[in-house]
Amino acid sequence: MLALLVSLTVLTLAFTLTRLSGDLAISIAGPAATQEDVEMVRRAYGLDRPLLQQFFSWVGRAAVGDFGESFFFRARVSDLILERMPVTLTLGLVGLCIALVVSIPMGILAAVRENTWVDRLVQLVAMLGQAMPGFWLGLIMMIFFGLQLGWLPVSGTGSWEHYVMPGMVLAFSAIPALTRLTRSGMIQALGSDYIRTARAKGLSRFSILFKHALRNAALPVVSIASVQLGFMLGGSIVIESVFALHGVGFLAWESITKNDFPVVQAVVLVLACIYIALTLAADMLNALLDPRLRG
């Protein structure tokens, strides 16, 4: 219910966003257009109709996945997005995997060695990661791995190697939060009664850490991880344009610079809906992992 309401609000916002700037027909027709050209554009794109009518016709078509035609690419917006979506999703998943692989062990290590130098080092690394400007890190990696070592391609979409650097940069944005959450979850779990019981039973350290403690500490990590994936997909616009990775973010950036508002509207909407779906999925996944949450 809430999710539906939120989607509708985002729909309205996405529409309003593109009408805020005044006369769209003038910006589409370009600076060299005459008065007749502008009138023609206005009629061709249906911009002469009342605003409310434009809104409802857009919503009606958006609901069935029809976002109209791009002004610049001369193609259907839905095709453009579908074509680019795999790149962005791959990037997001690669980023999330790297983030999880780095942050869960770091968080566990910090929790096991709480208040020692190991713990402080992990927290410092998380702190450094949080302050790192992603686009800058991307450029520095390009210089280092791309130019000086020649290990990885600097830009483009061709092969899996193209996803390594952007994935690492994107992972950086999620590592601090995931590490902290794993650490605090593990500290809480390790201090609880059932762990004391497990220790008293003489279970191995491995089994205590990974079978008993991590299972409980993982719950908040799972929900934050899916939320972070949503943020990553939204934030990939910067990374994709740094690495010229032809995903949805790059498409959005191109469309913004070219005043191609049907595409911008659609990308905002699609990303918001993915985020909403991810938070719902996180709730369901948690219910699956934690029998206590099943109603």
Added chain:
Amino acid sequence: MKKAGLYVGLAILVLVALAAILAPWIAPHDPYAQDLNNRLAVPFWMEGTNPANLLGTDQLGRDYLSRLLYGARVSLIIGVLTVIVSGVIGITLGVLGGFFGGRVDDVVLFLITTRLAIPVVLVALAVVGLFGSSAVLVVTVLGLLLWDRFAVVARSTTMQVRGLDYVSAAWAAGCSTPRILLSEILPNILSHLAVVATLEMALAILLEASLSFLGLGVPPPLPSWGLMIAEGRDFMFFSAWVIWIPGIALFVLVLGINLLGDGLRDLVGGRA
């Protein structure tokens, strides 16, 4: 150890703030003055440097140190103003939701959920793209987008405070609702909000740099650090320092603000 982080963070912030305030007096050159005969001069640690340009010059021959100092102004002003705008919005919503509960709280929760579903960078870029880049617009857009954490923390801390004895005492003494909100609730949640303010300021500074980097933030020739990185990008493979210098400045400032916030969080003792 934790206190050390607080002091280091504070020191960095004070240092950058001083550089920003004193820029007109300590900058060796005009940050806008071009000198096309002196393009991409190298900084002091490289061979063939010119002592007149301690950190070298950019692709138009503008003094890099002067631009860096003036750039601190852009980052800090945008950071502070964004926090003020988003703070006013988020705290108002959060306190109202947390204090009144019920329907009011439902609306506030709905607004927070909606805000979280909106992709910040994309919408900020789109708005700046439509209206044309300006510093005022960047502050407005970021302020309107970054209030969620303020609202979440203000809401939860207000809920904790509203049932405490001194609030009941104020009710019994016949204080009006606005008065209770402003002089009983707000001062007591302020320390938690200060932590949020540092986090949001750091985020706002990073986002401004990202937007400017993509050409949709503050307009050139303003010396924004993000813009400096964007302008240096074409030369980074041959003169890597043109992106190292502004990037490190940005990283250190954001790190300082985050350290300060982390230290404050430990002092406050809460989970903001």
